[in-house]
Amino acid sequence: MQAVYHGVVRPIHLALISWTGKVRFSIAEIVILLTGISILIWFASSIIRLIKHPEKAKQCLKIVLALISIVLCIYAGFCVLWGVYYYSEDFSENTGIRSRDISVEELETVTAYFAAKANEYADLVKRDENGLYIGDKAEIIEKSGTLYREAEEAYPALRGPEAPVKPFFFSKLLSLTDFMGFFFPFTGEANVNMDFPPSLFASTAAHETAHQRGVAREQEANFCAVLSSFMNGDPDYCYSSALLAYTYLGNALYDENPDALIQIRSTLDERIIKDFNANREYWEKYETPVQNVSNAVYEEFLYSYDQDLGLKSYGACVDLLVSYYLEDAENCFQGHVLPSDEVIHRELFDPVLAFYPATAGSSLGCARALGAMLSFAAKYDVIEVEEEYHLLSEEEQKLYTENIIFVSSMLDELKKDQTMVIGLMEDAGVDEGIIDLTTNPAVIDSCAKQLELMCALK
Numbered sequence: 051m052q053a054v055y056h057g058v059v060r061p062i063h064l065a066l067i068s069w070t071g072k073v074r075f076s077i078a079e080i081v082i083l084l085t086g087i088s089i090l091i092w093f094a095s096s097i098i099r100l101i102k103h104p105e106k107a108k109q110c111l112k113i114v115l116a117l118i119s120i121v122l123c124i125y126a127g128f129c130v131l132w133g134v135y136y137y138s139e140d141f142s143e144n145t146g147i148r149s150r151d152i153s154v155e156e157l158e159t160v161t162a163y164f165a166a167k168a169n170e171y172a173d174l175v176k177r178d179e180n181g182l183y184i185g186d187k188a189e190i191i192e193k194s195g196t197l198y199r200e201a202e203e204a205y206p207a208l209r210g211p212e213a214p215v216k217p218f219f220f221s222k223l224l225s226l227t228d229f230m231g232f233f234f235p236f237t238g239e240a241n242v243n244m245d246f247p248p249s250l251f252a253s254t255a256a257h258e259t260a261h262q263r264g265v266a267r268e269q270e271a272n273f274c275a276v277l278s279s280f281m282n283g284d285p286d287y288c289y290s291s292a293l294l295a296y297t298y299l300g301n302a303l304y305d306e307n308p309d310a311l312i313q314i315r316s317t318l319d320e321r322i323i324k325d326f327n328a329n330r331e332y333w334e335k336y337e338t339p340v341q342n343v344s345n346a347v348y349e350e351f352l353y354s355y356d357q358d359l360g361l362k363s364y365g366a367c368v369d370l371l372v373s374y375y376l377e378d379a380e381n382c383f384q385g386h387v388l389p390s391d392e393v394i395h396r397e398l399f400d401p402v403l404a405f406y407p408a409t410a411g412s413s414l415g416c417a418r419a420l421g422a423m424l425s426f427a428a429k430y431d432v433i434e435v436e437e438e439y440h441l442l443s444e445e446e447q448k449l450y451t452e453n454i455i456f457v458s459s460m461l462d463e464l465k466k467d468q469t470m471v472i473g474l475m476e477d478a479g480v481d482e483g484i485i486d487l488t489t490n491p492a493v494i495d496s497c498a499k500q501l502e503l504m505c506a507l508k
Contacts, residue, residue, distance in 0.1 A: 059134045060264065064211065066238030067262060071195075071213030076241050078234035079218055089120065131235035135266035141274065142370075144207035149369030152376075154306045160372045161299040162314045163379035164292050167280075171289035172319045181321040182328060185248045185286045191215055193284060194240075194255045198263060200281040201274070208274065210263035213240075215255045221245035225336050230254045233261035247332050249325035252290035253279065272298065272367035277374070293325070295371055302368045308481070316400055320446060323400070327415075334414075399438065402453045402504075403446055414478040416456045417471065420464070420497075421480035423457065424487040427497035439507045450507075458501045464488060 070077050096113045142148045178184050195214040202208040215231070216239050218224055224232075224243040231242040231254045240258035242251070256275035265271045272294065279291035303311045401422035442450060464471040468488060475485050487493045 054134055059131060062131070063235070063238045063262075063264075067211045067213050070237050070239050071211055074214075074216070076216035076218055076239060078216065078237045078239045078241055079220065081234075081236060083220075085124075089117075093117065128235060132233075132266070135264065138264075138266075139207075140267055141207060141265050141270040145205045147205075147273075147370065147374055150373050152369055152372045154303075154310075156372050156376055157299065157303050157368070158307065158310045158314070159383065160375050160379045161296065161303045161311070162317070163375060163382050164295040164299060164371075165314050165317055166382060168289065168292040168296055168322050169317070169319045171285050171292055172321050174285040175289045177321060181324055183247075183249045183289070183321070183325050185252065185290075187217075187244060187248055187251055190248075190252045190255060190286055191217060191242070193287070194259055197256055197259060197282050197284070197287060198278045200283075201278040202263075204281065208260075208263050208265070208278070213238075213262065215240040215242045215258055217242060217244045219244075225333075228333075228336065231258040233258055238262065247325070247328045249293055249329055250290055252284075252287045253294040254290075256287060256291060257294075269367040269370065273370040273374070276367075276371065293322070298368050299371060320403065320443070323403070399435070399442070399446075399450065402450055402457060413474055416453070416460050417474040417478040418480060419453070419457045420460045420471070421475055421478070421484045423461075423497050423501065424493055425484050427500055428487055428490070428493045432496060432499045432503060435504065436507055454501070454504050454507075458505055461494075461498060461501060464494070 093113070096109075100110060100113075176184050176186070191214050193214075195212040198208050198210070199212075202210075218231075218241045221244040224230070225245050229243060230246060230250070231240065233240050240255070240262040242255050242258060253275050256279050257271050260271040260274035260278070263274075265274050276291045276295045279287035282288075300311055300315070303314075401419035439447070439450070460471060460474075472485055472488055475488075
């Protein structure tokens, strides 16, 4: 298989990339559309002929077999041009960068490191008047061709033609199927969805470029996206990749130590929270059966190539990130204290500031905030937060004043209609353990007292 990869498949892709890289539009998109349309026209015309000539009904079997043959030919080509990658040397073997067993303390340290990096680069990227990131996607695409220059000097296994990623015109179709981008092995192109919010756009471009440079496994492509971005140093790529790394590390840390993640999250710049919220609200619109089917199909594809974690293999990049960046993280925090109970009051403020009353997701945001309040009430006594309130910016204070009334009202609704509020919490992704607190009278009473104190702030 290695001989097929090195002697046939990889040379074919290098030639394809050199050719398709000369044009700025996606040849892959044209191939997909023409193929799809051709199959539909052929299938429709075959059905019409059968309707006009029912005596030829026996040809129905031929049509079905022909359609199956077409699908199998496409799949066979895909297996040859992409499946072979999964059985060649992987990135870790070629570079010596290997994942290992990591401790929760190490995970916490590297998560805090990327939170700090996100804060650092949040000041260096373009934003609108509301503080949302507005990076120029066309400019990011243009820079994607040279993104890996520094990384390939350090790790020659990442060498490849400097071909920018390609914008996909019908990007909403990609969103519908839950794809931010994809590598198309029949043309050698890395394609990106142009429709979703820009905060994770650059890291997506870096991820798909990793596939184009021969990194097949998803966890390694994610790691390469972060590695190449920080070695390159471009602010847009560094900011986006810091968010990518923080997301995967944070999810892993939440499973092991949710309190530690809450403390680290409290250190994030408010503009980063806005970027995360914008991204979440966008993808919530596409949570449909089509997306579920797409994920199921792709997960089976990953399993078929011995990626035993399926879609969760995306999270396996955590081990690589911690192994590679732990020393940098420890040096970063040398002489400094990691987030601790000194910032515990942010557990009360951050959830309240994380949604906007006028948006469609306000009920879910409010439910998440109430869940955070209940969790706080279960762990701590009622505390005074007036001093911390006055440290908020004027914009934060205004949003807080609006939102805290909504959260208080939802607690009142919980007392009247527990089923409805629990349903909202479930839809909002609130942890089951926190939802269980809704039946604890002592926690409800403590939460009500804390909310009463917080509603009086002005």
